[in-house]
Amino acid sequence: MTNEEILAQYGPREAMEYDVVVVGGGPGGMATAIRLKQLAAEKGQDISVVVLEKGSEPGAHILSGAIMDPKALTELIPDWKAKGAPLNQPVTDDAMIFLGEKSSFRVPNVFLPHNFQNHGNYVVRLGNVVKWLGEQAEALGVEIFPGFSAAEVLYNENGSVKGVATGNMGISKEGEPTGDFQLGMELHAKYTIFAEGSRGHLGKQLISRFKLDAHSDPQSYAIGIKELWEIDPQRHQPGFVMHTAGWPMENDTYGGAFLYHLDDNKVTLGFITGLGYSNPYLSPFEEFQRWKTHANIRWYLEGDESKGIKPAKRISYGARAITAGGLLSLPKTIFPGGALIGCDAGYLNVGRIKGSHAAIKSGMLAAEAAYDAVVAGRQHDELSAYPEAFEKSWLHTELNKDRNFKNWFKKGLVTATIMNGIEQFVLKGNIPWTLHRDKPDHVHLKPASECKPIIYPKPDGKLTFDRLSSVFISNTNHAENQPAHLTLKDASVPVNINLAKYAGPEARYCPAGVYEFVPDTAKGGDNQRLQINAQNCVHCKTCDIKDPTQNIVWVTPEGGGGPNYSGM
Numbered sequence: 227m228t229n230e231e232i233l234a235q236y237g238p239r240e241a242m243e244y245d246v247v248v249v250g251g252g253p254g255g256m257a258t259a260i261r262l263k264q265l266a267a268e269k270g271q272d273i274s275v276v277v278l279e280k281g282s283e284p285g286a287h288i289l290s291g292a293i294m295d296p297k298a299l300t301e302l303i304p305d306w307k308a309k310g311a312p313l314n315q316p317v318t319d320d321a322m323i324f325l326g327e328k329s330s331f332r333v334p335n336v337f338l339p340h341n342f343q344n345h346g347n348y349v350v351r352l353g354n355v356v357k358w359l360g361e362q363a364e365a366l367g368v369e370i371f372p373g374f375s376a377a378e379v380l381y382n383e384n385g386s387v388k389g390v391a392t393g394n395m396g397i398s399k400e401g402e403p404t405g406d407f408q409l410g411m412e413l414h415a416k417y418t419i420f421a422e423g424s425r426g427h428l429g430k431q432l433i434s435r436f437k438l439d440a441h442s443d444p445q446s447y448a449i450g451i452k453e454l455w456e457i458d459p460q461r462h463q464p465g466f467v468m469h470t471a472g473w474p475m476e477n478d479t480y481g482g483a484f485l486y487h488l489d490d491n492k493v494t495l496g497f498i499t500g501l502g503y504s505n506p507y508l509s510p511f512e513e514f515q516r517w518k519t520h521a522n523i524r525w526y527l528e529g530d531e532s533k534g535i536k537p538a539k540r541i542s543y544g545a546r547a548i549t550a551g552g553l554l555s556l557p558k559t560i561f562p563g564g565a566l567i568g569c570d571a572g573y574l575n576v577g578r579i580k581g582s583h584a585a586i587k588s589g590m591l592a593a594e595a596a597y598d599a600v601v602a603g604r605q606h607d608e609l610s611a612y613p614e615a616f617e618k619s620w621l622h623t624e625l626n627k628d629r630n631f632k633n634w635f636k637k638g639l640v641t642a643t644i645m646n647g648i649e650q651f652v653l654k655g656n657i658p659w660t661l662h663r664d665k666p667d668h669v670h671l672k673p674a675s676e677c678k679p680i681i682y683p684k685p686d687g688k689l690t691f692d693r694l695s696s697v698f699i700s701n702t703n704h705a706e707n708q709p710a711h712l713t714l715k716d717a718s719v720p721v722n723i724n725l726a727k728y729a730g731p732e733a734r735y736c737p738a739g740v741y742e743f744v745p746d747t748a749k750g751g752d753n754q755r756l757q758i759n760a761q762n763c764v765h766c767k768t769c770d771i772k773d774p775t776q777n778i779v780w781v782t783p784e785g786g787g788g789p790n791y792s793g794m
Contacts, residue, residue: 227401227402227403228401229378229394232394232397232403232409233409236403236407236409237409239391239409239410239411239412240409240411240412241411241412241413241414242276242411242412242413242414243274243414243415244274244275244276244389244413244414244415244416245262245273245274245275245415245416245417245600246258246259246262246273246274246275246276246415246416246417246418246419246593246596246600247275247276247278247389247390247413247414247415247417247418247419248275248276248277248278248418248419248421249278249376249390249418249419249420249421249422249426249428250277250278250279250280250376250420250421250422250423250426250568250570251277251278251279251281251284251285251356251360251370251372251421252287252288252356252421252423252568252569252585253288253352253355253356253359253568253582253585253586253589254421254567254568254569254570254585254586254588254589255277255279255419255421255567255568255589256277256284256356256359256360256362256363256589257298257302257359257585257586257587257589257590257593258419258421258567258589258590258592258593258596259275259277259363259366259368259593260302260303260359260362260363260366260368260593261302261589261590261593261594261597262275262368262593262596262597263275263363263366263367263368264366265593265594265597266597267366269601271601273597273600273601274369275367275368275369276368276369276370276371276413277360277363277368277369277370277371278371278374278375278376278390278392278413279370279371279372279373279374280373280374280375280376280782280785280786280788281372281373281786281788281790282372282373282786282790283357283360283372283373284356284357284359284360284370284372285352285353285354285355285356285357285360285791286353286372286788286789286790286791286792287423287765287788287789287791288352288353288356288791288794289352289353289450289452289544289545289546289789289791289794290352290450290546290581290582291352291450291452291484291486291494291496291579292349292350292351292352292486292494292580292582293317293344293347293348293349293350293467293486293579293580294313294347294348294349294350294352294355294580294582294583295346295347295578295580295582295583296313296346296347296348296583297583297587297620298582298583298584298586298587298590298621299311299313299583299586301587301590302586302590303362309362310358311355311358312350312351312354312355312358313348313350313355314348314350314489315348315349315350315464315465315487315488315489316346316347316348316349316465317344317345317346317347317348317349317465317467318463318464318465318466319335319463319465319466319467320335320338320342320343320344320345320467320469321335321466321467321468321469322338322342322469322470322471323468323469323470323471323522324470324471324472324643325470325471325472325473325520325522326472326473327473327474327520328521330520330521330522337651339646339647339650339651340650340651340654340655341575341577341578341627341628341631341650342469342578344467347580349465349467349486349487349488349494350488351488351793351794352582352794353791353792353793353794354793355582372785372786373785373786374392374785375392375393375782375783375784375785376390376391376392376413376422376428376782377390377391377392377393377394377410377427377781377782378390378391378393378410378428379418379428379431379432380412380414382563382606384562384606385562386561386562386563386606386607387418387432387561387562387563387564387606388414388415388418388563388606389412389413389414389415389418390412390413390418390428391410391411391412391413392410392411392413392785393410393782393783393784393785394407394408394409394410395407395408395410395784395785396408397708397709397784398707398708398709399707399708399709399710401709404707415563416563416596416599416600416604416605416606417563417564417565417596417599417600417605417606417609418563418564419564419565419567419589419592419593419596420432420564420565420566420567420570421567421568421570421585421589422570423546423568423569423570424447424546424547424548424549424569424570424574424767425447425547425549425767425770425771425780426566426569426570427780427781427782429566429570429571430770432561432564432566433557433566436558436561438557438558438559438561438566439555439557439558440558441558442551442554442555442556442557442558443551443554443555443662443663443664444551444555444663444664444665444666444667445549445551445555445557445572445666446500446501446502446549446550446551446555446632446663446666446667447500447501447547447548447549447550447551447667447771448480448481448498448499448500448501448547448548448550448576449498449499449501449510449545449546449547449548449735449737449766449768450496450497450498450545450546450547450548451496451497451498451499451510451511451514451543451544451545451737452494452495452496452497452543452544452545452546452794453494453495453496453540453541453542453543453696454492454493454494454540454541454542454543454793454794455492455493455494455495455526455527455538455539455540455541456491456492456538456539456541457491457492457493457526457527457538458491458529458535458536458537458538459491460533460534460535461525461526461535461538462487462491462493463487464487464488464489465487466486466487467484467486467487468484468485468486469482469483469484469579470482470483470484470485470517470522470523471483471639471643472639473517473520474513474516474517474520475499475513475639476505477638477639477640478504478638478639479499479500479503479504479505479508480499480500480502480503480632480635480636480642481497481498481499481500481513482497482498483495483496483497483498483514483517483523484496484498484579485523485526492541493526493538494794495518495523496514497510497513497514497517498548499513500550500632500635500667501547501667501668501735501768501771501772502636502665502667502670503670503671504670504671504672504677505672505677505678505680506671506672506673506674506677506728506729506730506731506734506774507674507677507678507679507680507729507731507734508680508734508735509680509682509734509735510735510737510768511545511693511696511734511737512680512682512734515682515685515689515690515691516682516683516690518689518690519689519690524689526538527689528688528689537688540691540699541699541793542699542700542701542791542792542793542794543691543696543697543699543700544700544764544789544791544794545737545738545764545766545768546764546765546766546767547766547767547768547771548569548574548576548581549569549571549572549574549581550574550576550632551572551576551632551663552572552574552575552576552577552625552628552629552631552632553622553625553626553628553629554629554630554633554660554662554663555572555663556571556572556573556625557571557572558613559571559588559592559612559613559616560608560609560610560612560613561608562606562607562608563605563606563607564609565592565595565596565609565612567585567588567589567591567592568581568584568585568588568589569581569585571588573585573587573588573621573625575624575625575628576628576631576632577627577628577631577632577646577650578624578628584621584624584625587619587620587621588616588621591612591615591616591619592609592612594611594612594615595609595610595611595612595615596609596612598611599611626655627649627650627655627656627657628650628655629657629660630645630646630649630657630659630660630661631646631649633661633662633663634646634661636663667771667772668771668772668773668774668776669774671728671731671772671774673727673728674727674728674729679729693737693738693739693762694739694762696737696738697738697739697762697764700738700764700789700790700791701789701790701791701792702738702761702762702763702764702788702789702790703761703787703788703790704760704761704763704783704784704787704788705783705784705787706761708783708784708787710758710760711760711763711780711781711782711783712740712758712760712763712769712778712779712780712781713778713779713780713781714777714778714779715776715777715779716777719775719777720732720741720743720756720777721743721753721754721755721756723774723775723777724756724773724774724775724777725743725754725756727774728774730743730756731772731774732756732769732773732778735768735769735772736766736768736769737764737766737768738762738763738764738766739759739762740758740759740760740762740763740769741756741757741758741759741769742756742757742759743755743756743757744757760783763783763788764788764789765780765788765789767780
């Protein structure tokens with residue numbers, strides 16, 4: 227049954243009215259809700275605010291490195307330390323290292339550009355920070371609905387955004403209501419703020435419907451893959467932050483990696499691959515595994531019996547797309563009835579490798595514009611005060627200084643390193659030129675016939691691992707009988723085009739083993755078919771971005787499904 231047929235038989239849906247609905251309970255969404263309630267309390271007004279969070283609890287779907295600049299958090303909650311915010315480990319040292327397969331070169335700290343200096347920042351588990359923000363929001367009277375996916379944008383007759391509807395629950399794989407069926411509900415608002423994170427399902431629709439990117443560069447993305455490890459205390463350096471560039475990536479592929487030392491003998495390791503890469507044989511997951519075998523990385527993870535050093539233990543795994551285009555790719559962030567904030571819009575500063583402070587600040591700016599509009603009796607119009615305030619903010623100044631950072635990498639690692647060094651170290655962000663990009667990531671993929679296959683080593687189960695064992699420790703779960711949330715516009719395309727022309731890249735760019743080309747027993751011979759293991763999906767959105775034919779569409783699964791990044 228289609229959604230329209232379900233509504234005709236089981237509708238209408240229950241509707242709830244709010245002043246502001248926030249879609250997404252990440253740092254930006256929580257900051258929006260908190261700021262709205264703060265303003266209401268300061269001015270003796272009452273304003274109703276609800277946050278929809280598709281994860282099982284606030285923070286469950288949050289994945290980031292993460293180094294957090296506390297600037298925006300301090301503006302939002304000045305006494306965050308006294309209130310127990312989980313920013314426990316200050317950065318104590320920075321290292322930028324260029325890797326060769328058998329070599330390494332650490333840039334002297336005196337030559338580190340400002341964007342790679344992290345004094346005053348914190349190494350955090352961002353999921354824990356978001357969970358804490360959720361507690362602060364609830365204490366102010368914000369309603370939070372975890373486990374509810376916003377599946378549909380609702381519109382008024384004049385085309386303005388009216389709110390959102392949550393997905394139906396208890397639908398079988400065949401699309402039929404089961405005994406556990408529950409109709410979705412509608413949440414109506416004067417203004418709806420979309421804070422879904424990178425490549426938001428509804429944000430993508432809104433950008434298209436309102437042509438919000440008509441005057442922006444095409445958005446650019448990367449995939450970040452992360453593991454949390456517990457290492458021997460003798461190899462642990464609390465607060466030490468390492469970034470690497472170079473091997474195992476080729477010079478023409480944007481990417482880099484990090485190793486951050488948390489407290490309590492924990493380190494996070496992550497690998498970032500720009501999704502504008504051209505070789506369809508490249509696997510971001512395998513590149514990450516290969517990176518860990520470099521001497522500079524494996525030293526932290528391998529044991530040394532002669533020195534009484536125990537081997538490290540891998541605890542958790544996850545993956546997430548990163549919106550990396552920066553200021554030049556930022557779309558118009560407002561439309562009648564709502565706004566985009568955080569990574570749903572693209573405020574991450576890829577030059578600093580930070581986005582949580584930008585998400586919080588953009589949420590605060592949107593909240594202030596929405597609050598003023600609501601108390602003035604307005605609704606469903608454009609919150610023009612929001613982008614106006616952004617253009618006058620420190621966030622705009624920061625993003626403007628790094629506006630060319632990602633785009634230099636289309637000219638290769640060496641050129642990018644030199645030019646970013648000049649812009650950040652010599653010119654200190656006072657840049658007289660602008661470097662634009664004109665193509666989205668998926669069009670950069672070359673036919674397999676033009677590329678060299680990459681042979682990756684088999685995992686050893688100690689430093690390197692396979693996808694399925696990795697997905698297992700991401701605590702990913704989806705109701706087994708629900709409809710697949712990874713959909714195809716045309717079921718013939720994966721074999722007839724993607725496999726035939728590009729050697730089936732979806733089997734490599736997915737970090738969770740969702741896509742497999744298997745023998746088509748119905749047709750026999752050498753025929754293949756695409757098998758979609760949707761239950762493995764960690765909601766990274768890479769397939770929605772990198773599919774060369776843009777045939778894969780990620781839609782929201784039942785609320786509460788997906789990964790559970792506890793402590794990540």
